[in-house]
Amino acid sequence: MNDIPCSQCPLRALPLFVPYAPGDLELIQSLKKRVVSVKAGESIIQEGQADAPLFTLFAGWAFRFKTLSDGRRQILNFLLPGDFIGVQQKMTDASPHGVEALSDVNLCTFQRDALWALHRAAPSIGFDITWLAAHEESLVDDNLLSVGRRSAEERIATLLILLFKRAAALLPQGGAEGVPFPLTQQHIADGLGLSLVHTNKTLRKLERRGLHRIEGGRLFLRDARALVRLADLYGDGKPSPRPLI
Amino acid sequence: MNDIPCSQCPLRALPLFVPYAPGDLELIQSLKKRVVSVKAGESIIQEGQADAPLFTLFAGWAFRFKTLSDGRRQILNFLLPGDFIGVQQKMTDASPHGVEALSDVNLCTFQRDALWALHRAAPSIGFDITWLAAHEESLVDDNLLSVGRRSAEERIATLLILLFKRAAALLPQGGAEGVPFPLTQQHIADGLGLSLVHTNKTLRKLERRGLHRIEGGRLFLRDARALVRLADLYGDGKPSPRPLI
DNA sequence: CGACGTGTTGATCTCTCTCAATTAGAGTGG
DNA sequence: CCACTCTAATTGAGAGAGATCAACACGTCG
Numbered sequence: 181m182n183d184i185p186c187s188q189c190p191l192r193a194l195p196l197f198v199p200y201a202p203g204d205l206e207l208i209q210s211l212k213k214r215v216v217s218v219k220a221g222e223s224i225i226q227e228g229q230a231d232a233p234l235f236t237l238f239a240g241w242a243f244r245f246k247t248l249s250d251g252r253r254q255i256l257n258f259l260l261p262g263d264f265i266g267v268q269q270k271m272t273d274a275s276p277h278g279v280e281a282l283s284d285v286n287l288c289t290f291q292r293d294a295l296w297a298l299h300r301a302a303p304s305i306g307f308d309i310t311w312l313a314a315h316e317e318s319l320v321d322d323n324l325l326s327v328g329r330r331s332a333e334e335r336i337a338t339l340l341i342l343l344f345k346r347a348a349a350l351l352p353q354g355g356a357e358g359v360p361f362p363l364t365q366q367h368i369a370d371g372l373g374l375s376l377v378h379t380n381k382t383l384r385k386l387e388r389r390g391l392h393r394i395e396g397g398r399l400f401l402r403d404a405r406a407l408v409r410l411a412d413l414y415g416d417g418k419p420s421p422r423p424l425i
Numbered sequence: 426m427n428d429i430p431c432s433q434c435p436l437r438a439l440p441l442f443v444p445y446a447p448g449d450l451e452l453i454q455s456l457k458k459r460v461v462s463v464k465a466g467e468s469i470i471q472e473g474q475a476d477a478p479l480f481t482l483f484a485g486w487a488f489r490f491k492t493l494s495d496g497r498r499q500i501l502n503f504l505l506p507g508d509f510i511g512v513q514q515k516m517t518d519a520s521p522h523g524v525e526a527l528s529d530v531n532l533c534t535f536q537r538d539a540l541w542a543l544h545r546a547a548p549s550i551g552f553d554i555t556w557l558a559a560h561e562e563s564l565v566d567d568n569l570l571s572v573g574r575r576s577a578e579e580r581i582a583t584l585l586i587l588l589f590k591r592a593a594a595l596l597p598q599g600g601a602e603g604v605p606f607p608l609t610q611q612h613i614a615d616g617l618g619l620s621l622v623h624t625n626k627t628l629r630k631l632e633r634r635g636l637h638r639i640e641g642g643r644l645f646l647r648d649a650r651a652l653v654r655l656a657d658l659y660g661d662g663k664p665s666p667r668p669l670i
Numbered sequence: 671c672g673a674c675g676t677g678t679t680g681a682t683c684t685c686t687c688t689c690a691a692t693t694a695g696a697g698t699g700g
Numbered sequence: 701c702c703a704c705t706c707t708a709a710t711t712g713a714g715a716g717a718g719a720t721c722a723a724c725a726c727g728t729c730g
Binding site: 621622629 | 708709710711
């Protein structure tokens, strides 16, 4: 695994990713430390861990989370292949969140100072990283809107749609056959600020209504229109611009 | 106002801010467009607004928010002097969130392409901006943990402490005389995913217990210890587990 | 086979929401 | 100086979405 050069990273073949300038890839390659594999359910970064690694999720799903001292856990966002983790942490500090693998994952890890090296040596990549960090924040923003202001049904509809879209964008056929869905109901509950039991009941209700189906670790949207309506999502999942009054 | 050069910006005198390398300030100054004032309660950026400005909050408080089409509003985080806004937005895109002034504010606005110009011309500033974006995300993360997993009492305690800390850090005496607190109860409710009525009742309960006091637009913590306990915030130090990678 | 993790469902319970009404203060205009 | 209006804060009462408690089904695995 470690012998695949960045220039042949399968992630780069996806239409999502922008081409780099010549030389950029070599730079990234030189900062890459190694490829690490983590099994489903295992911890990638522990909450409070000092000197946590910087990495790109290369294959598999994971999630960032925080917990309270009595064990209540909130999943902050889900990580899919191509996501970059570690910017959140001050260089010298403890990681403010934990990261755990949802499925078996592979990570490309980088040296702690890679962030600075990239910025200095290739400002355009530094710029992309800033954008990446901002983009991840917007995922958290979306989730916060859900958790703060949507009902259980609406939250679940929102999560299913947004995860489906992200996952489908990584597939060649775009999700016609469903998308991989390695979350348990406990993950959904922890991501949406709901109890496990209520999550189950709501999920079943939507499924019985024919809105979706989760089976064999895959998610199928059976009535995406209805889900979008429930979620109050338009087009891209962005709120529709509202007129001035 | 517009004639104050960046080199004499009062914000820079605060111990929070790092000194820039010579030349950096001139660069920033050159990208600065103008200083804008907005009155309390007015909109700074509208949800979905195209070509929203990039700015630093120079004086006063504001907040970022999102709304659902039926009017339910979630405040994502509060902005205090020194906070930088606009990275979240893709260059060409509509703003995914609105920004509104809580008090009368002054903003230093920048050209839309200032982000890129900074990265290219001064990588160290670009690096700082990445860090700033990541830091703001961590505020949202904290809030998401509250909204998703804390009770109403705990959420309010958490918000009061964190806002107090941020506000006190901007004051010379560090909050001995309380800190400015321009939020209405509706803002607190929208920030914590609570109803206005329940926010009021919880706030009064904590106040009657002698934990805090809000008066004349200022916040006083009367029993910070008890608030911290309620909020389940451990100063800054969390247990530091062993690194896995 | 028993232990365990995950999903399901029914029966309460309670925290928080919604509805309603009142009070207090800041402006405004006569 | 005093009605009039508006916004923010308050408080009570009743309703409800979602939490908690308890069982049970099913598949995997050592």
